[in-house]
Amino acid sequence: MPARITIKNLTMAYGSLVVMRDLNFEIQDKEIFAIMGGSGCGKSTLLRHLIGLQEPTQGSILYDGRDFTATDPAQRGPFIQRFGVMYQSGALWSSLTLGENISMPLEEIAHIPAKTVRDLVSYKLSLVGLAGYEDYYPAEISGGMQKRAGIARAMALDPDILFLDEPGAGLDPLSSRRLDDLILRLRDSQGSTIVIVTHELSSIFNIADKVIFLDTATHTQGALGNPADLRDHSDNPAVRLFLNRGEHPTPPP
């Protein structure tokens, strides 16, 4: 059985500026997969490639063994329908209220009756701790709240695969904790696969099954594996340093 997502020899670039080259990894079904690396190393860029907003310079991305990158962008509907995406900036539609942000896909894409939509909206908002905020506009709430509303919107259509770009940034420790719980529950009860970009080491160790480390220095995949294993046994010193919060770790035995 093919992996949920397979990345083969992926090279990403902006014009002549190569961001990452030769990425090779797989994300299994129902896995919580973390992408980490220094600021500006290309995590968001990788995410944009995975959801088809940018085309790879080389290599391919497969979903359940079917080639996503070789599919004509206009024919990608069946893939995209299974995605839920939370952008680093939140990217809420600013002319709509939080409620409308979540209800729009429900109404326009899934054609769900109005009463059900209302219930779904308030349920999803409560999941991220924003109960009762239906009628606020994105500009009227704080940055951390916008992020959480972005997560609620990403979950609107109960996606198979959830992509989250730094959902924990700007959240207080309690909200951050709650978010980790939410991610684990989504995986356990809905069977979602979750791809998450994060710097929060505590949440990496709490929830991630597997993590990829993008190495800024070499512009390649620095390490891949279970976070605790990598912290203690990775043969890449940059990875051990990163996972030990910048404190010099003991060399591997």
Next chain:
Amino acid sequence: MPSAVSLPPCAAWQEDGGDVVLALSGDWKRDGPPATVTGISPDRHPSRYQVSELGSYDSTLPAFLFSLLRSATELPETKDKPVPALDGLPENLRGLLTLALAVPEENARLTTPLHSSEIRELGKITVQLWETIRSLLDFTGQTVLSLARFCRGKARFRSADFWLILQQCGAQALPIVSLISFLIGMILAFVGNVQLTNFGANLFVADLVGIAMVREMGVVMTAIIMSGRTGAAFAALIGSMKVNEEIDALQTFGFLPFDFLVLPRLLALLLMMPILTVYANVVGILGGMLVGALVGIPPVLYWTETLTSVDLTNSSLGVIKSVFFGAAIAISGCMQGMKAGNSSAAVGEATTRAVVASITAVIVLDSTFAAIFALLKI
């Protein structure tokens, strides 16, 4: 706080038994005089610093030392750069400098700027021009496809959005369109009156105002107002959605951004421009009538004279043009918004370009129509 007399900052290179010593003295302040460097600067880092005469300092001193060390480190092209010695410096300076010098070299983006020459610039401009033409054609093509999807009932956008846009570029534009058209009608009447009175033919002011309004002025002035008002608003809104990744979000939900954003705006303008144009024509003629009354043409007479010259052919020309102008304004505005870069400054630029592009498009289209109508002898 009264401070002692401040001494000028000075860095002096000294030799001390084979060692290179940099002696720092004076007060290093942002608002003080620039530092003077004395002695011959060797091609290496100082091995020690001498700070006994150093006064007070702010970031200017570490910045000076940093650039000194940086330029010296860049000399040898080796992988392992020598760590410069910081002996003799005050503790707090040493800490900051160590931190600044520890920036991983890989992170500092090394870009080699291309040398520009006139030929290269010319080539760049040509390529850009070609790109602009291509993207315009591409965008127009996409607009047609999107309209086709709409006609087959396959285009998806929020109807609430459409009604809102319709209101913004219809009802809300009425006051400004009224004012401008009324004044244009009056101006035409004044100018015409001055000339025609010479021939004792000032009744023909009504013909002049009528024909000029319905064929040209009504529709062109409306189009220019809508370029500045609506075209700019389209570009700003779509541009800021682009910056905030809102368009990406639409796309990943399976909405076609083109249908969702461009189509309702295009439809709204296609619908509203003819209506506004007819309205502007009527108001302009009323403006002319007011001036006529002032110079002694009774309104009833003015009205019948207008009706003899403004026939259906004449008045339909303006309305036909208005549809094309509406499309041009919507396309320019939306295209500049969709093409906007990823910063808020880019939104401002997009807005400006949208206004310039749509006014240019309107005038160019209008001259084309003038030529066609002349050929057809309409």
